[in-house]
Amino acid sequence: MKTILITGGTRGIGEGLAKHYLANGDKVVIISRSKGTLPHAIYLQADLSLASENYRVAEIINTKHGKIDGLILCSVDQAYRKNPLMTKEGFEVTFALQYLSRYILSHQITLNNNAFILNIATPGMNGTVNFKNLQCLKKFSSLKANVNGNRLNDLLGASFTDSDITYVLYNPMSVRTAGARSVFSNPFMKIVLKLWHLVNGKDVDTVVNNIIRILKETPTNQFTAYKTLNKVNLAMSTFNLTQAKKLQQETNKLLENIKSKF
Secondary structure: OOEEEEEOOOOHHHHHHHHHHHHOOOEEEEEEOOOOOOOOOEEEEOOOOOHHHHHHHHHHHHHHOOOEEEEEEOOOOOOOOOOOOEOOOOOEHHHHHHHHHHHHHHHHOOEEEEEEEEEEOOOOOOOOOOHHHOOOOOOOOHHHHHHHHHHHHHHHHHOOOOOOOEEEEEEOOOEOOOHHHHHOOOHHHHHHHHHHHHHHOEOHHHHHHHHHHHHHHOOOOOEEEEEOOEEOOOOOHHHOHHHHHHHHHHHHHHHHHHHOOO
């Protein structure tokens, strides 16, 4: 029996993966704001937009559940916002939830040998990280902030290139979930996106099956990235190792005061 830890496991892809591993007889721990309804799943409630909460739950997981066989990072807030929403720790919510949380858990959770980290983001897309506007606060839009978070996750994954961790960045592309349609506030655009998903989108079960297939085929101790079932070229500039190291340094500076309390 494996122990699988999932963030954002109360809906969408995260819930679908939780169902898969539970059906397989594995122990599934889900970190979420609210308690879900999956029988036999273990729920740990936390607000992952707070860095301190990520350190807290990592300590609980390491102490109570020991080494983890799989860390699956799905938690995201795609809700439309015209202006930045700041946490009480001083971080923009999208940046905090979509990047900082994943950074902290990727480094703080203790993993078994041959364990994996699966990060659901959008590798394989072009874009750059502006280190002078790391939280995307200038000329803010929630859509830009989400795109920025995904590029930050490209660099997070790349930082594990020469580690002994199996790190998989996965881009499911269009998925038929309500959360994916929340990126727009305009009712007309919501309808357009819904129609797009009906024609081009995949259902959650298909995405889960694709992910399980990839995890089985991915060699251990490697960093890889996929767009659906296709490997992403790691030579893309979005995976630049120099920038990945720079981002790691900048992130550690941001977290210095919070981390010192744990």
